Amino acid sequence: MNNIPKIPVGKWVDGFVTYLNESFEGFFGWLSNGIEGFTDFIVYGLMAIPALLLIVIVAAIAWFVSRSWSLPLLSLAGLLFILNLGYWEQMIDTLSLVLTSVIISVIIGVPLGIIASQNDTFSKILTPILDLMQTMPAFVYLIPAILFFGIGVVPGIIASVIFAMPPTIRLTNLGIRQVPEDLVEAANAFGSTTAQKLMKVELPLATKTIMAGVNQSIMLALSMVVIASLVGAPGLGVDVYRAVTRIEVGRGFEAGISIVILAIILDRITQHLGTRKKEV
Structure with a gap:
């Protein structure tokens, strides 16, 4: 086995990354400024709202999408608890990072999922790429992200987008493919174009599945x-990381439970949003 020459995969990847960095430096700089500016806009916008008022707004959104009092009360209690712990600003930073990552994932992922649902060849090509994106250790994404975008929130967002986008693509593709065939045939019988069929039949019926993605x-x-x-990247993750490096169990638990609370609120709201859209 020692006589078999090693395939220089690492050198190929290094060369490709170096080529991209040298050839598209201006594009990466423009993209970095755009993502960072959008993230800062979300942070400044949310921080401009008094904390208690923002908590009430989130609770109102929770009631609107769920039409029950359990989710608004959970949101109210959870956010008040984060505010009491003193992690409000860190929570806003984390929320802005997540929102930016998800918005980019949706902007890119939903159109790719739609194309995959309409083209079997494209779907077969895309599937192993999505498998690679989901199974590759997340730390690996940080290496080229740092090289392209430097240190800061942008490489964290790029790594998050790569890691988080596959479910949106997969479930958009799945949702459209699961639309009942008789409804699609009825749309074809009425002379609907591909765009009309997609916008008026397939996407509305696939909304719940897309929202799950x-x-x-x-x-x-x-x-x-x-x-x-x-x-x-700023946010609650910084406090968790510092707690790990300094063996501060209490601080790590506080930051960790704040992430859990934020995750539960976002999870419940998006779940109810998908159900509500389907009912409407």
């Missing part, structure tokens, strides 16, 4: 919070 992307983006903190 968005929900999964949110959870995966939240799971990247601590990893993103390793490259300079």
Whole structure:
């Protein structure tokens, strides 16, 4: 076995990454500024709202999507608890990171899922790529992200997008493919174009499944919070990382439970949002 020459995969990857960095440096700089600016906009917008007022707004959104009092009360109690612990600003930073990652995942993922649902060849090509994106250790994404975008929130968001986008693509594809065939045939019988069939039949019926994909992307983006903190992304992940390095169990538990509370609130709201859209 020692006589078999090693395949220089690492060198090939290094060369490809170096080529991209040298050839598209301007594009990566523009993209970095755009993502960072959008994230800062969300942070400043949320921080401009008084904490108690924002908590009431979230509770109102929770009631609107669920039409019950359990979710608003959970949101109210959970956010008040985070505020009491003193992690409000960190929670806002984490929320902005997650929202930016999910918005990018949806903007890219839903169209790719739609294309995959309409083209079997594209779907077969895309599936192993999605498998690679989901199974590759998340730390590996940080290496080229740091090289392209430097230290800060942007490489954390890019790594989160790569890790969190596959469920949105997969479930968009699945949701459209699961639309009953008789409804599609009825649309064809009425002379609907592909765009009309997609917008008026397939996407509305696939909304619940697509929202399930968005929900999964949110959870995966939240799971990247601590990893993103390793490259300079602010938020609750920083406190968890510091607690680990300093063996501060109490601080780590406080930051960790704050992430859990935020995850539960976002999870429940998006679940009810998907159900409500289907009912409407």
